Amino acid sequence: xxxxxxxxxxxxxxxxxxxxxxxxxxxxxxxxxxxxxxxxxxxxxxxxxxxxxxxxxxxxxxxxxxxxxxxxxxxxxxxxxxxxxxxxxxxxxxxxxxxxxxxxxxxxxxxxxxxxxxxxxxxxxxxxxxxxxxxxxxxxxxxxxxxxxxxxxxxxxxxxxxxxxxxxxxxxxxxxxxxxxxxxxxxxxxxxxxxxxxxxxxxxxxxxxxxxxxxxxxxxxxxxxxxxxxxxxxxxxxxxxxxxxxxxxxxxxxxxxxxxxxxxxxxxxxxxxxxxxxxxxxxxxxxxxxxxxxxxxxxxxxxxxxxxxxxxxxxxxxxxxxxxxxxxxxxxxxxxxxxxxxxxxxxxxxxxxxxxxxxxxxxxxxxxxxxxxxxxxxxxxxxxxxxxxxxxxxxxxxxxxxxxxxxxxxxxxxxxxxxxxxxxxxxxxxxxx
Amino acid sequence: xxxxxxxxxxxxxxxxxxxxxxxxxxxxxxxxxxxxxxxxxxxxxxxxxxxxxxxxxxxxxxxxxxxxxxxxxxxxxxxxxxxxxxxxxxxxxxxxxxxxxxxxxxxxxxxxxxxxxxxxxxxxxxxxxxxxxxxxxxxxxxxxxxxxxxxxxxxxxxxxxxxxxxxxxxxxxxxxxxxxxxxxxxxxxxxxxxxxxxxxxxxxxxxxxxxxxxxxxxxxxxxxxxxxxxxxxxxxxxxxxxxxxxxxxxxxxxxxxxxxxxxxxxxxxxxxxxxxxxxxxxxxxxxxxxxxxxxxxxxxxxxxxxxxxxxxxxxxxxxxxxxxxxxxxxxxxxxxxxxxxxxxxxxxxxxxxxxxxxxxxxxxxxxxxxxxxxxxxxxxxxxxxxxxxxxxxxxxxxxxxxxxxxxxxxxxxxxxxxxxxxxxxxxxxxxxxxxxxxxxxxxxxxxxxxxxxxxxxxxxxxxxxxxx
Numbered sequence: 001x002x003x004x005x006x007x008x009x010x011x012x013x014x015x016x017x018x019x020x021x022x023x024x025x026x027x028x029x030x031x032x033x034x035x036x037x038x039x040x041x042x043x044x045x046x047x048x049x050x051x052x053x054x055x056x057x058x059x060x061x062x063x064x065x066x067x068x069x070x071x072x073x074x075x076x077x078x079x080x081x082x083x084x085x086x087x088x089x090x091x092x093x094x095x096x097x098x099x100x101x102x103x104x105x106x107x108x109x110x111x112x113x114x115x116x117x118x119x120x121x122x123x124x125x126x127x128x129x130x131x132x133x134x135x136x137x138x139x140x141x142x143x144x145x146x147x148x149x150x151x152x153x154x155x156x157x158x159x160x161x162x163x164x165x166x167x168x169x170x171x172x173x174x175x176x177x178x179x180x181x182x183x184x185x186x187x188x189x190x191x192x193x194x195x196x197x198x199x200x201x202x203x204x205x206x207x208x209x210x211x212x213x214x215x216x217x218x219x220x221x222x223x224x225x226x227x228x229x230x231x232x233x234x235x236x237x238x239x240x241x242x243x244x245x246x247x248x249x250x251x252x253x254x255x256x257x258x259x260x261x262x263x264x265x266x267x268x269x270x271x272x273x274x275x276x277x278x279x280x281x282x283x284x285x286x287x288x289x290x291x292x293x294x295x296x297x298x299x300x301x302x303x304x305x306x307x308x309x310x311x312x313x314x315x316x317x318x319x320x321x322x323x324x325x326x327x328x329x330x331x332x333x334x335x336x337x338x339x340x341x342x343x344x345x346x347x348x349x350x351x352x353x354x355x356x357x358x359x360x361x362x363x364x365x366x367x368x369x370x371x372x373x374x375x376x377x378x379x380x381x382x383x384x385x386x387x388x389x390x391x392x393x394x395x396x397x398x399x400x401x402x403x404x405x406x407x408x409x410x411x412x413x414x415x416x417x418x419x420x421x422x423x424x425x426x427x428x429x430x431x432x433x
Numbered sequence: 434x435x436x437x438x439x440x441x442x443x444x445x446x447x448x449x450x451x452x453x454x455x456x457x458x459x460x461x462x463x464x465x466x467x468x469x470x471x472x473x474x475x476x477x478x479x480x481x482x483x484x485x486x487x488x489x490x491x492x493x494x495x496x497x498x499x500x501x502x503x504x505x506x507x508x509x510x511x512x513x514x515x516x517x518x519x520x521x522x523x524x525x526x527x528x529x530x531x532x533x534x535x536x537x538x539x540x541x542x543x544x545x546x547x548x549x550x551x552x553x554x555x556x557x558x559x560x561x562x563x564x565x566x567x568x569x570x571x572x573x574x575x576x577x578x579x580x581x582x583x584x585x586x587x588x589x590x591x592x593x594x595x596x597x598x599x600x601x602x603x604x605x606x607x608x609x610x611x612x613x614x615x616x617x618x619x620x621x622x623x624x625x626x627x628x629x630x631x632x633x634x635x636x637x638x639x640x641x642x643x644x645x646x647x648x649x650x651x652x653x654x655x656x657x658x659x660x661x662x663x664x665x666x667x668x669x670x671x672x673x674x675x676x677x678x679x680x681x682x683x684x685x686x687x688x689x690x691x692x693x694x695x696x697x698x699x700x701x702x703x704x705x706x707x708x709x710x711x712x713x714x715x716x717x718x719x720x721x722x723x724x725x726x727x728x729x730x731x732x733x734x735x736x737x738x739x740x741x742x743x744x745x746x747x748x749x750x751x752x753x754x755x756x757x758x759x760x761x762x763x764x765x766x767x768x769x770x771x772x773x774x775x776x777x778x779x780x781x782x783x784x785x786x787x788x789x790x791x792x793x794x795x796x797x798x799x800x801x802x803x804x805x806x807x808x809x810x811x812x813x814x815x816x817x818x819x820x821x822x823x824x825x826x827x828x829x830x831x832x833x834x835x836x837x838x839x840x841x842x843x844x845x846x847x848x849x850x851x852x853x854x855x856x857x858x859x860x861x862x863x864x865x866x867x868x869x870x871x872x873x874x875x876x877x878x879x880x881x882x883x884x885x886x887x888x889x890x891x892x893x894x895x896x897x898x899x900x901x
Binding site: 089090091092093121122125241266269286287288289290291292293296297298299300301321324325327331334335337338339341342343344390391392393394395412413415416419420422423429 | 559560590594744745761762771773774775779783794795798799802808813856857861865880882890894895896899
C-alpha cells in the first residue's frame, strides 16, 4: 500500500502524515483477535502502519492523536479465510471474471497476483464490512492444480497484494476427480505423477522428461517445487471424510507437504485424525445440506467439533459466493456462537469464533502476528464498530489498513444516497451526486 | 454451498441437458380431443395435507411479534385444535383449557411461522445432481403448462433444515427463471409427507412464475431463437397474453373449445385466480411489466429478486405490488449490480410492501437474520422501522402476496397455529428456533431429538439424524 500512496502525487502529503502519526484509540472494547476475551476500556496504539501496543493499561505516547472509542468495539480487520475477492467484477460477466481460466494450458503456474483488481466493487463492499485482508485462490479448470493464490488487502489504493504466491491450491474430491480425468483414483495418480515430475525437474535437466512425456508444463513444475519441498503451503479442497483421510495419507509419501484442508464439510467425522496429522482447516461454517454425495454428513457443528478435537480451524467460504460476499464472515462466526445454545450442537465461544475470522486464517496461511491480530508489530489493520461485530446490526464506523484511514463509501453507498428519496426532484437522478 | 446466482448456472446447465435428451414437447401438452368440457376441474391434484395432532398449549412470559407489525412484551399465546385462540398480555385461567400445557418462555420470543415466498426446495433438491434437477422446463420460452408441484420431491432434506434452523412453516415452490412464463407455483406446508399432495397448503391459490431480463434472453438467444433481447422478452410475452385473452373469450363463451393446459393457467391469471410472481431485477423493467399487466388486465402480486425496487418505491406502492428481496445479494450478474443493502428499508419507508425471500436452500434457514440485516441498514438511513415490522417481511407480507393471509402469517385468533418459539430475539444472530408448531402440532423441538425430521434420502447415510 505504501508505495502506491506515495506514487499518488496529490495524496503524498496526506498519507505521509497518516504514516508518521501515532494514533491511540482509547476507551473502547478491544478485541485482540487471538481468541482472548474482549478487553473493556482498552487502548490500541499504532504508528507507521504497525501496531505499537494493544490492551489494558497501555501508555499513550506523547504526541499521539487520540481517538475516543467509548461505547465502541475496536478489533483487528477481518481476514476472509478463503475467497476469490478481487478476481471478479461481476460473476456472470465473463470479461470481468478472472477466477478461472477454462482454456489455459497452465495449472499450478497460474498466479493470481497480477489479476487482483482493487477496483472491483466487491473490495469496497468488503471493506465497509470490516474485511481488511483476504486469502484469494484461483479456481481449477484444466488441471486439478488451480495455481498460486495470494493474500490481499482491501485498501482503497491500487496496490492490493500483500503476499503474492502465498500458497498453491488443488482440488481433490469430486471437482478434482472431474479435472483429473473422471475418478478420484485418477486424481491421486495425477497428483503423485505431478510431484514425481517435479522431483525429476528438481534433480536437474538430465532427468526432466521431454514435453511430450510429461503432463505438466515447465512453469507448472517450477511452481510446484516449493510445494514439494514444504516451502509453500498446499491448500487442498476436500469435503468427505474418506477423501480427507486419503489426503492426510499423502503426507506419508510426501512428508514435507505443508497441507491445509479447505471446505471439509465432513471434517467432524475424522476430526481426531486431522488433529493428529496436525493439519489446519479453513472450513465452511454453515454447510449443512447433503448438497452432493461428498457432503452427506455436512453439519453446522463441524467446526465446533473439529475445534474441540484440537484442530486449528478458520472460517472460509469456498464456492459460497466467494468472489463478493466475504462480508458474511462475521455472520457465519456469529452463527457458530448461536450453536452453543442449541442442545446437541457444537459451536464456538464468541472469542474463538472471532479468532476464526481473524488470527486463525492468518496463522493458517503463514502470517501469524502479521495480520488478523492487534499485537505489537502486526500490521495496523484496525476496525471500529458501533456494537458487537458478530451481531447482524453491527456497523463499521472506521477502518485503517496498514495504519491508513480508509473511505467507507463505495458504489452501494453512492446509489443509496442518490435514492434515499426515490422520487425525482428538480432534475433527473443522474444529476444527483 | 451453491453460489447465489438466481439460478443462472442451473438454468444454463439444464438447457444443455434439455438439448441433449428432450425433444421439443412444446405443443404436445395441448389435448387434441376437442371435446366440450362439461366442467373443468381446477384442482385435479388436491391437497391431502392433514394437520398432525397437537396439544392445547399456552406460551407465557414471551415477547410476541404478531406478524402484522404488533409487539407484545411479556405476553401469552394460547393455541388449541390447530388454531390460535388468544394472543395478548392478559389471558385468564378461565380461558385456558384444562388439558393445556404451559411453556414458560422467559427471555424467549414468539413469531408466526416463517414463510418463504421464493423457494425451489423439492424442485432443485439436495443432492443437487442432474437427476434431481427439475426446476426449469427450459425447452420453450413460455411454459405456462408446467406445474412446479409435479417436480416437487417431498424427500428433499432441505425442508428439514428450513424448519429446524429457519422456523419455516409455509413456502412457495416456484419454477426456475429460464422462461418468460415458467409455469405454476405451489404453496406447501413445511411438513414432510410421502407425497407432494400431502404437503400442499390446503386452499392456497396457485401462482404463476414469470421472469424478466437476462435469463430468458440468454437461454433462448443461445439457441438462436426468440427471445434474445429484452425487447424480444416483451414481444413474446405480449403475443402470449393476446392468445390467452382469446382463449379466455372462447372458454367463457359457453361454446365448445379445445382445452390447453398452459392457456388454462394464463386464463386463470386473467380471471384473477392465479397470482403472478414475477422475477425482475431492474427498476426500468418492472415499470414496463406494470404497464404490460395493465395492457392485458392482470395484476403482479410480487416482483421477486427485485434488487432495484428502491429506485421506484413510489411506483410499487402506487400499484400495490410487493417486492420480494434479499438483504444483501448483489453483483452476481449484470442485472444485480445495482443492488444495495438498503433496498428493503427504502421500500418500507416509502410505504411499499417488503418481503424477504431466499431463493436458496441455505438462506431459507436464516430469513430472520436476513431481515435483521435489512432492518439495520434501513435504520442507518434514519428510517424508523420497528423490529415487529421487520418480522412482517417474513410472515404477514408474504402470506398476503400468496393469498393465504386469512389462514396464516400472523398470530390472530382463528388462524392456523403456525408458530415459532425462538430462544432469543429472532433478529439476533445468536437466536435459533426452540420449538416450531405447524397447525398446532409440535414438529420441531430443539430439546427433543425425536421431534426432528430426517428425510428418506438421509436415512442410513453419514450424519443421519445429526443435529444439523
